[in-house]
Amino acid sequence: MLDALVVSPHPDDAEIGMGGTIVRLIGQGWKVGILDLTSGEPTPLGSLERRKEETAKANQLMCDPWRKNLGLPNRSLQPTLEYRRALAGVFRSVRPRVLFAPYWEDAHPDHTAATQLVEEARFWSKLSKSDIPGEPFHPSRVFYYFSVHLRIVERPSFLVDISDQLDAKLEALRAYRSQLVDNQPQGRPSVVDSVRDRARFWGHTIGVGYAEPFASREPIGLSSLEHLLL
Numbered sequence: 001m002l003d004a005l006v007v008s009p010h011p012d013d014a015e016i017g018m019g020g021t022i023v024r025l026i027g028q029g030w031k032v033g034i035l036d037l038t039s040g041e042p043t044p045l046g047s048l049e050r051r052k053e054e055t056a057k058a059n060q061l062m063c064d065p066w067r068k069n070l071g072l073p074n075r076s077l078q079p080t081l082e083y084r085r086a087l088a089g090v091f092r093s094v095r096p097r098v099l100f101a102p103y104w105e106d107a108h109p110d111h112t113a114a115t116q117l118v119e120e121a122r123f124w125s126k127l128s129k130s131d132i133p134g135e136p137f138h139p140s141r142v143f144y145y146f147s148v149h150l151r152i153v154e155r156p157s158f159l160v161d162i163s164d165q166l167d168a169k170l171e172a173l174r175a176y177r178s179q180l181v182d183n184q185p186q187g188r189p190s191v192v193d194s195v196r197d198r199a200r201f202w203g204h205t206i207g208v209g210y211a212e213p214f215a216s217r218e219p220i221g222l223s224s225l226e227h228l229l230l
Helices: 013-027 048-061 081-094 109-125 166-174 191-205
Strands: 004-008 032-038 066-072 098-102 141-145 158-161 211-215
Touching (some): 004 013, 004 081, 013 098, 081 109, 098 109, 109 141, 191 211
Parallel strands (some): 004 098, 098 141
Antiparallel strands (some): 141 211
16 A cells, blocks of 8 residues: 555656655655656657656666556546546555546647546545445555646745755656656756756755645645744
8 A cells, every 4th residue: 555646647757756655655664656647758869668667767767666567558648437436446545545647738639638637536535335446445645746848936835845856866867868858958057957946946945955836725724833844
């Protein structure tokens, strides 16, 4: 059973949005999983075989969390009843307390479809008298990570200090050579550069080296203030 499940529209979105937090949670004893909804292919320099190899390497660099691919269609992801049922079945199988989904505002249709699927499958997962395999289960919380295709400034609900995990995050990103290294234009910041610089900006806002932002649609409760960075 998992403590947290990160739902990623494509391989590399989990790493871009919250690779450092994944490494940090695993280091703190959490059981973390990643569910890639699609293969991410076709892409200009990629292939199914190369993408699988890159994903496996990136996963190793992030302390090897549980990871599966749901096999839904890249570029055509839709929040259909069929896909909702399949995702709810995964939730019942691995029973995560916390879900992480892509931020709900994005230019990439696969990303916004993934967000809707997560929210609707979370609800379906708890239904009794259904044909969804497994026992009913309702993940307690959904948080949203940022791997967006819009030039927006994130409006996070909270930030996670990833200063000690930044190097692992960047190495995991570089494992996706076909997507984030070999296809980058000369003379301009790469995706990896931009991810690092944004993490530095958010770290600066809370007085640490690097941080990852997260959003929540619901209020966040605290039992103590002892872990706040003041």
